[in-house]
Amino acid sequence: MNPVAWTLNGLMTSQFGDIKSDVEIRGTSVPVQDYLRDYFGFRHDFLGVVAIIVVGFTIAFVLVFAISIKIFNFQRR
Numbered sequence: 001m002n003p004v005a006w007t008l009n010g011l012m013t014s015q016f017g018d019i020k021s022d023v024e025i026r027g028t029s030v031p032v033q034d035y036l037r038d039y040f041g042f043r044h045d046f047l048g049v050v051a052i053i054v055v056g057f058t059i060a061f062v063l064v065f066a067i068s069i070k071i072f073n074f075q076r077r
Contacts, residue, residue, distance in 0.1 A: 003057045009042050010050040017044030 019032040036042040 003054070006050055006053050006057065009040075010047065010054055012036060012040065013042045013044055013047050013050065017042060017047065 013036065016032050017036055021032065022029040023032050023035065025035060030038075033044065036044075
């Protein structure tokens with residue numbers, strides 16, 4: 001559950017996941033969509049779940065921050 005990995009998954013999939021044209025990688029010609037799925041495991045039909053998880057991470061971090069500011073008091077008197 002790495003937020004950076006999910007963010008990269010969303011960015012790469014949303015930008016390049018629906019491209020069906022071929023790209024030459026290491027001497028072989030494969031479609032960009034297949035390369036992302038085979039090499040990275042990024043699937044374009046999984047994009048909605050990725051978006052929900054990224055928004056969930058954002059909400060979790062906001063809640064942890066708000067609770068931490070409320071509970072922790074570092075002032076000494």
